Amino acid sequence: MKSVSWVAAITTVILIFTFKNILSIWQTHRQLQFLNKLYLNFSRRIYLRFYRLNWNDYAQTNSAETFRKIKDTPFEFINYVLNSCFLLITDGVICLTMVGIVAWFDYRILFILMVLCIPVFVFYFFFRRNVILKTDRSFRELTPVTNVILTQGISSYTETRIYQKENYFVNRFIDASRVTTTQLINLKTFTSLPTRIFETIGVILFAGMIIYARTANVDTQNIVVFVGLISLALYRIMPSLNRILQSLSQIQSYAYTVSTLRDNLNHSEEPPAKQTVINFDGGIELRELSFQYTDKTRSLLLDHVNIKISRGDFVMLQGPSGTGKTTLLNILAGIIQGYLGKIIIDNRYTLDAQSIHAWQSRLGVVSQSPVILQDTILHNIAFGVPHTEIDRAKVKQAIALAGINDFVDMLTAGLDTPIGENGITLSGGQRQRLCLARALYRDPDVLLLDEVTNQLDEQNKVYILEQLQSLCRNGKTIILASHDPVVRQYASHILSLDSKVLEELK
Numbered sequence: 034m035k036s037v038s039w040v041a042a043i044t045t046v047i048l049i050f051t052f053k054n055i056l057s058i059w060q061t062h063r064q065l066q067f068l069n070k071l072y073l074n075f076s077r078r079i080y081l082r083f084y085r086l087n088w089n090d091y092a093q094t095n096s097a098e099t100f101r102k103i104k105d106t107p108f109e110f111i112n113y114v115l116n117s118c119f120l121l122i123t124d125g126v127i128c129l130t131m132v133g134i135v136a137w138f139d140y141r142i143l144f145i146l147m148v149l150c151i152p153v154f155v156f157y158f159f160f161r162r163n164v165i166l167k168t169d170r171s172f173r174e175l176t177p178v179t180n181v182i183l184t185q186g187i188s189s190y191t192e193t194r195i196y197q198k199e200n201y202f203v204n205r206f207i208d209a210s211r212v213t214t215t216q217l218i219n220l221k222t223f224t225s226l227p228t229r230i231f232e233t234i235g236v237i238l239f240a241g242m243i244i245y246a247r248t249a250n251v252d253t254q255n256i257v258v259f260v261g262l263i264s265l266a267l268y269r270i271m272p273s274l275n276r277i278l279q280s281l282s283q284i285q286s287y288a289y290t291v292s293t294l295r296d297n298l299n300h301s302e303e304p305p306a307k308q309t310v311i312n313f314d315g316g317i318e319l320r321e322l323s324f325q326y327t328d329k330t331r332s333l334l335l336d337h338v339n340i341k342i343s344r345g346d347f348v349m350l351q352g353p354s355g356t357g358k359t360t361l362l363n364i365l366a367g368i369i370q371g372y373l374g375k376i377i378i379d380n381r382y383t384l385d386a387q388s389i390h391a392w393q394s395r396l397g398v399v400s401q402s403p404v405i406l407q408d409t410i411l412h413n414i415a416f417g418v419p420h421t422e423i424d425r426a427k428v429k430q431a432i433a434l435a436g437i438n439d440f441v442d443m444l445t446a447g448l449d450t451p452i453g454e455n456g457i458t459l460s461g462g463q464r465q466r467l468c469l470a471r472a473l474y475r476d477p478d479v480l481l482l483d484e485v486t487n488q489l490d491e492q493n494k495v496y497i498l499e500q501l502q503s504l505c506r507n508g509k510t511i512i513l514a515s516h517d518p519v520v521r522q523y524a525s526h527i528l529s530l531d532s533k534v535l536e537e538l539k
């Protein structure tokens with residue numbers, strides 16, 4: 034009978050512990066899932082917000098900081114602030130419970146524990162602003178700088194090798210890293226201090242009690258029991274107290290993430306403006322268009338420009354370097370705003386929030402330094418279209434128009450050939466034509482092209498210009514910014530941009 038009750042008791046204990054641990058695993062998993070969901074949500078919203086920046090703000094951003102804002106800040110907030118808050122609550126409850134038990138058992142033990150803890154907390158709070166915050170801020174500020182130095186060094190591989198400046202870039206990076214890692218060492222040393230102080234004071238206190246017991250003829254056995262109880266209490270409280278201090282310092286260190294997230298997430302989500310439907314059966318009209326970059330020390334770039342471009346026109350935009358051809362293309366693409374005057378589409382729609390997306394869905398663009406994705410040729414051309422939705426026949430048509438079908442056919446993997454970072458495995462002319470194929474894949478009504486022929490040989494240039502000409506005959510409208518005199522023969526209209534004024538030459 035007795036053995037049965039023992040077995041039952043042991044089984045109950047095992048079941049309780051098993052259940053408790055399963056529950057705890059489930060709870061931890063749910064908590065982590067929740068934090069992960071929150072992280073992805075924050076990251077997504079900050080990243081989307083980046084695409085809503087206006088041109089001037091975009092021009093002033095630096096990629097290392099943007100990267101940090103999108104990826105690191107939400108991660109730090111979730112892991113070092115929110116998670117620390119959870120730990121603070123759970124460990125706070127454990128500590129208070131233990132303190133309550135100790136006080137109920139013997140109030141003197143509580144007193145000794147307070148003598149131990151208070152100096153540690155005073156030390157921590159006294160120095161936290163001066164050391165932790167300062168060190169951490171400079172660490173945070175220096176990290177993006179180090180990243181920028183490294184990115185610059187890596188992307189200037191060719192120049193660095195030819196000019197033999199390897200040591201210059203490596204030393205710059207190492208010097209910047211040394212400052213950052215020194216800050217990190219200081220920070221880590223400082224955060225480990227409370228535990229050490231805690232332990233030292235404890236040992237001194239115990240030693241003091243033993244010496245007192247021996248010199249004052251107090252019963253040593255009582256003291257040993259007393260010290261044993263304190264040690265037991267500390268054994269339970271110490272780990273929680275350590276975690277509390279660590280959590281507090283992490284919350285302090287990463288408190289900045291709260292304001293960064295607030296600034297980036299607390300903007301009102303404007304409902305997308307109801308979009309006008311644009312068929313592009315008319316043309317484009319620039320009416321009294323004037324523009325100046327925010328840098329007011331520079332004069333107007335465009336001054337009361339008036340021009341009409343009809344459907345089917347092949348317009349060459351020429352003019353000396355720096356007169357604003359790219360700027361004008363970006364204005365037409367709806368990327369640069371803040372101009373005076375109007376852009377009117379199809380004689381009806383002014384380019385504004387209501388029409389911008391409808392207008393942009395009619396455009397194909399090739400910029401002067403187009404971006405090549407580190408991906409296959411297929412994905413570079415379909416740009417952002419999910420793999421299963423890519424129309425391979427249309428891709429082939431686009432590469433034929435852009436004159437790179439021969440090149441793609443020669444590759445063993447054809448369209449599925451991967452291209453290195455920034456199109457490193459392609460020639461300049463191949464990169465240009467790949468981006469032209471990307472623009473053509475969208476079957477746009479209007480093509481805004483910036484210097485798409487400047488890296489081509491005569492034969493390829495003529496081929497591309499003939500294709501563009503034939504596209505215009507079929508109703509496409511092309512505006513091509515170029516310095517190349519050959520383009521003049523193919524363009525139906527020539528616009529010359531010089532000293533803020535746009536003049537029609539042909």
Ligand SMILES: Nc1ncnc2c1ncn2[C@@H]1O[C@H](COP(=O)(O)OP(=O)(O)OP(=O)(O)O)[C@@H](O)[C@H]1O
Nearest residue numbers: 092326327328334353354355356357358359360361
């Ligand atoms: N984000 C910017 N902020 C301030 N000024 C700018 C900005 N982008 C360009 N500029 C200035 O605007 C002027 C026109 O530049 P843009 O690139 O439009 O000229 P461009 O005619 O296309 O030149 P190129 O023929 O050399 O390509 C230049 O003086 C340039 O320095």
